[in-house]
Amino acid sequence: MAIATSAFQDDPDALVILERFLPYRLNVLASLSSNALAQIYAERFGLSIPAWRVIATLGQYEYRTARDIAAHGVMHKSTISRAVSALEKRGLVGRRPNPADRREELLALTEKGAAVYTALAPQALAFERQLLSVLEPGEQRVLAALMDKLTTKARALAPDEEGRA
């Protein structure tokens, strides 16, 4: 069995070292980060991951369609559909059909939804800062650049262009 010496894997034999296998490491790190963040929006605000993403998207963009949110976040459209209808029932999100294309619905935060976002956003950012506190500012910039490259490539390699969660 060869001893792997590079950062990832270049073994001549075909053995996957999980601790160095990029998709595995990405998923582990993403899960840890999601779980920790969920503590905030789930326990204190009763939001699911998809619901939080809808809120966050609308907090940033004001108007957006369900389709945009799904594609951008690599989630299935049915997931977003259900999250939106739950948020609508709670009075956090409103929808109005787009007159220019009546298949679409433009989503937006209600006042109540905006209040949730305002309460939530600083806590989310604080968590991000905690996580990033182990990296120097320069390292943070490098990380961002590397992730951009990888994400672009991963989108190109994606099975269809319809995202899943």
Added chain:
Amino acid sequence: MAIATSAFQDDPDALVILERFLPYRLNVLASLSSNALAQIYAERFGLSIPAWRVIATLGQYEYRTARDIAAHGVMHKSTISRAVSALEKRGLVGRRPNPADRREELLALTEKGAAVYTALAPQALAFERQLLSVLEPGEQRVLAALMDKLTTKARALAPDEEGRA
């Protein structure tokens, strides 16, 4: 509204820029990578993500308990339990109680399971190489180091020490 200038977010006001929000980016990238990789092990081998992780772990370590696999991969123990019992039914994984501690069961690939691993591993590595092809070797090393730091920190911030998926 402030214009964010750093790699991640240091806005004085509390607006989350999703495209720069680390937990979001991590999840998007991990989803893309998982979905693309799943093409291989799901369609061609009928394996779920947890099942693939069990196979990969046992391919690398030979003997391991369900608990180890779960903790390492930030998955719930029930997830692993079900994946293992499905793999056992298919004759890919065997289990034998650990005489030193009869609560545990040592898992291992059967010959058939090892054959699946042998067929699968090169394809998984090939996918990883495709993904990493957008990075220079030096960048790959940097990425690995940054992810290690982040993962360590994220484990420290994790809600409990019991992982979830």
Added chain:
DNA sequence: TCAAAGTGGTTGCGTGTGCAACGAATAGCG
């Protein structure tokens, strides 16, 4: 030595997810 607390693993239950099929609306093309 023995009761209580803790650990590895399983399973019933409720819920969330992806898929595929569908209705409504639009776009493309003969």
Added chain:
DNA sequence: CGCTATTCGTTGCACACGCAACCACTTTGA
């Protein structure tokens, strides 16, 4: 124009997941 192919969003269905309760076993400590 009109007919087909697409696209946005919803929903029924089957399945997978997380949680909590549980069993078997081990560790702790009084």
